[in-house]
Amino acid sequence: MGERLTKAQTIGFSITGMLFFFGIWVFAAWVKLAPREFLPFPWDVVGEGLKLLIIPFSGLTLQDHLAASIGRFMSGFFLAAAVGVPLGLLMGWYRWLDNIMTPLFDGLRFIAPIAWVPFAALWFGAGIGGPTLIIFAGAFPPCLINAYRGSLFVEQTFIEAAQVYGASGIRIVYEVLLPASLPSIIAGLRVGAGAGWQSLIGAELIAANSGIGLMMVRAQAALDTPIVMVGMIATGIFGVLIDFGLGGIEGWLNRNRGR
Amino acid sequence: KDLQEVRIGSQPALFSTLPFLVAEEKGWWKDVGLKVTITNFPAGAPQIAASRSWDVGIVGSVPAVLGAARFGLHTIALAEDQSAVNALYVHGPDSDNYIRDPATIKGKTIYLTGNSTGDLAARYCLKKFGLTKDDTTIRSMDQAQIVSAMSSGSVEIGALWAPNTYTVEEKAGAKLLCSGKDAGVLIPGNVVVRAEWGNAHPHRVAAFLAVYLRAQRWLEANRKDALVLMKKYYAAGGVTISEAAMNKEFDRRPTFNLVQQLALFSRGSQPSRVDTIMNIIASFSKEVGSLRADEPLPDPKSYITDKYLKLVNGDPKLKSFADLNGSGKGQ
């Protein structure tokens, strides 16, 4: 494996990489690889982003759009986690449940979350239920799969130890399967959060009246590429933040167990 | 006094929904005893699919047909005549040729938003150019996609509606090839109500209608103030629009006052004007397949009604309220 880097080297290389990325961007914009209104300079985008903090676009400022998106995200993501994780654990323990759920689930996972948009409108109208359903469709599979696989691959000896020491049924699920597969569950939540966030933005591009996705699609229709890019970068940054947050929990858990 | 609730389904940054802002600013909802909540939808399809979450609303005439056939939406008035702002635009080096001789678009690809008023206008334009269904290739895309594809040069011919039309005109230099009006088809925007809700609360519908008509009259009468409001309203929908374009919006979109509405809706022995218009639109829906083969064309009598217009007309208070000048109020 490549030799380890010092902290300073890591930071140095990261900055180099970022500079390289922005360098290509600036170069492409500079030689007019695409017209300026479609390929602005990075500083145009930053300027636009700062402007958006004060001057509303499509009725709301950047932070208001972001807040609207995050609000929707939370409801869908928490629902996905609250349903997916216990269901996955139970599927890992009760074979009949596994047998019932797995074939249904195997079909559903190929269906794009945004394909649910028309059903979301039909079933939930304009309420919060629609976006919740779509985020749920994105975030649920990883939450479920990781809890399921995590509990399926819990070492047999833990389960047998629990049985020998008198535990059974639900007590095994919450005292053994849950903690034993927690790292896997957190990893699943992490992937699920990313997927949920992406499907939310996707859904907002199609049906919403606030949020980062809406901001982007309106900007696109108004040929305002810098705002589209502000939206992409805001999406990216918030996605990274979610990932970091859950990644931190994951690391903490693993450290606590001496991994 | 208790205000009565009305849930409005709307779309942002449209001329036909601008009256809601006027009413809001002027406090007219309260004047007729209503308390409204407005929900915005990005397009007609999700709006009617979600029609359980609103009571009255403004939709394009094409979704209105679908709404009538599937979701029991009744057309109770016309919002405006949009024929001039649903149009085919051309862009690129050959655009002048196309304008000079529209028949030369034969064999080209036209991008439009399927099953929309833009689609309707485009098909009538093709008919006018003497082209049949198979002479061009039709591709369906969302308006935002057409706008960016057109201005970046990957689309030569696209069907758009306002205010996207102004964006491509002003920011990309696209040119008008043919509007619905040029093609001789009348494309209205529809004021609709969920039938069972309307039957349960006819007076709220009438009050709503009166306010809407009054706001339209006010916009017509006060162009200067109206432009200020409009700019603000469009900006809130993410559309920056020039002074010239706003004036075009007013000029290209005739509205109808109560008297005209009643005339349009009146059925004697023959079908009313609106019946005829909506029949054209319904046949179009059938032709493009959004009304399925097994679905009958909705009978105009079953979903087009002047019942609420008559309620307004029959109530002196509402009648004079709807007719801004007559009431002496406002401003």
Place this chain on the structure above:
Amino acid sequence: MSNIVFSNVSRSFRREGKNFLALDDITFSVQEKEFVAVVGPSGCGKTTCLRMAAGLEFVSNGSVAVGGKEVKAPGPERAVVFQQFALFPWKTVSENIRFGLRSLRVPRNEAEDRIRCNIRLMGLEGYESAYPHQLSGGMQQRVAIARAYVLNPTVLLMDEPFGALDAQTRTVMQEELLRVGRANPRTVMFITHAVEEAVYLADRVVVMTRRPGRIREIINIKSIRDAEGWQQYERIEDVMDLESFVHLRTQIWRLLREQNERVAN
């Protein structure tokens, strides 16, 4: 009553569509308060036997009874100490030890007393709230044993409990087990690969044959131990130097080597 009785037990597993016999006509018993070690070549079915007594595995034929009752399911009166310790990594030392008591519904005060007592017995004081990964292998194994002892099980089933320890820690644990066993004897079935360990700890040693697992011989250690007075030595290495010990060890060793030869030819 807490003896373990294997009567004509056999067990076959299905593999690749075929039945193959893993245990064949196993009959032996562990008397009350007796310590029996089971040795045998790898794969001969030692673990399977122990799991049957624990109720984690079922017989194909014959029967396994503990305390006169046929074994049907696992239960805390038959505590198992697993080779890989099987401590719950997400529970502290005292939570691990407490786990079994919860299903026994021992009153809170008594439970705490018993936990404290066993923590002292195993020399784990000060580590009550440590997590397993913070302990050395030997200490982890002591926790596993404490978790079994705390239940006051009538029967203790140990599957190579010291297999994962290094040689030095292992001897310490062996001496400790002997010390605790002398103070408070129990019925123990103990599986090991290490012949010295079996001879050092057990009252009787059961030697099994290679597949299908059968009983080759049962060797009585206790009589020799008592006759030669091994008890007087505290240290394992002192016992291991005794001729009587060396001879027993070599006797068992030869029995096992026999098995390997049989396969090689």
Place this chain on the structure above:
Amino acid sequence: MSNIVFSNVSRSFRREGKNFLALDDITFSVQEKEFVAVVGPSGCGKTTCLRMAAGLEFVSNGSVAVGGKEVKAPGPERAVVFQQFALFPWKTVSENIRFGLRSLRVPRNEAEDRIRCNIRLMGLEGYESAYPHQLSGGMQQRVAIARAYVLNPTVLLMDEPFGALDAQTRTVMQEELLRVGRANPRTVMFITHAVEEAVYLADRVVVMTRRPGRIREIINIKSIRDAEGWQQYERIEDVMDLESFVHLRTQIWRLLREQNERVAN
């Protein structure tokens, strides 16, 4: 020339921001064709020593030289047999054995001859195209040894090569190692936890102390073995019954127990 010389080697690791000394002033050597076993408490730095000779780990102070040249990087002339075998799971037995020859650029015919010869030596005929997971632990370890032998290394470094095997397989492997070593002696550094194994196999045994790892004593086995004529016995159990063997074993055992006591107090 293929001796291994550790001169005043020390090594410290950083852990939690602090430097801590793992090996302190280690000086010993393995003569050409000598078999030296290293024993010591867990964590005393045995593996670290071996890895230094292999070139997988570096000294903080002092030097490690093999064949008179300071060790800088790993290489096929110093073949390592790892505790966990470290076979390539995606290669068959013969591919695993062949792999090292590819970097040595051995001519094709010679390579095939050497592979065949080592497969025979290790009793792996018929398993040439099996994958490691299809073999038992003992057979996997034989493949790992064949992979090392086939390189004709001047030095063989073995880190608890039999640690993962069960006791019976282990004795078979020990006897085999001795047999092969007699036929074709090499310079071997052999790490183990099992004192018997060290005494049985080695010419000299290096006993290390607990952290920081120092050399406690170096015990010469060869002189006693030759004097007592252990060679005449084929079987390990025959040797293990000899008094000379038992005494050497117990001597080393006591040295190790000393370490454990020191920690306990």
Place this chain on the structure above:
Amino acid sequence: MTMAARDRSGRTQVGIAVVFTVVGSWYLGSKYGLINPQLFPTPEQFIAAGRQLALGEGYAGGLLLQHVLQSVKLILLGFFAATVIGVPLGLWMGWSRKAEALVGPVFLLIRPIPALAWIPLAIVWLGLGDAAKIMILLLAAFVPSVINSFTGVRNIPQAIIEASQMLGIRGWLLVKEVIVPGALPSIFTGVRLSLQVCLTALVAAELLGAPLGLGKILYQAGLDIYPAMILAGMVTVAIVGFALTAVFDYVERLSMPWRTRN
């Protein structure tokens, strides 16, 4: 319960039974009015839509088979592009900490941007042809390939790497014979996920004025508010996903003979 509960064989039969049960209750639910046909299609509507799509006049510009072929073509191209870029990138980042530090942050930032958000830029840069659609699929699908190839390399046991060093293996031989096969199980996990993502990103890609395609069916049926057709589209996507994954499984088994037992 212990062993049996965790042995997952014999699932197929149960799976088929479950599917039958679900379809059966859907049928009965619609028949007895427990399911509002406005909100969810009845089996009759679904079959009619399926017949229209597969045998009748078609929908959204073509017959089922044409849509499937077009989409499968797009999926395979996008999948190919995603793995050809993603796997080497992940391997490189896994092998070299410098590469990880260099590329990691940019990758991290780009990763959460949904496929749909790239549409405006894809149109502007690549127009409306297949290239733009493949770019959308690529951007969505290369992520799991990168991540899993990366972790695959990182999880190669240190002992394996050291064994190769000891044997004097380095350079290209090391990559070819050790790194790639060592990471292969994880690479396959990632590539399989990439395939799944290609299917879910199809709707986004085909928003770019596709003439045909499963995504287009879903888009058009959404515009037409045609629930039965949406369901037919979804079922088709699921079947195509199933079929492609089955092919993939077969390739995977062939590629890793050392993992198949006996």
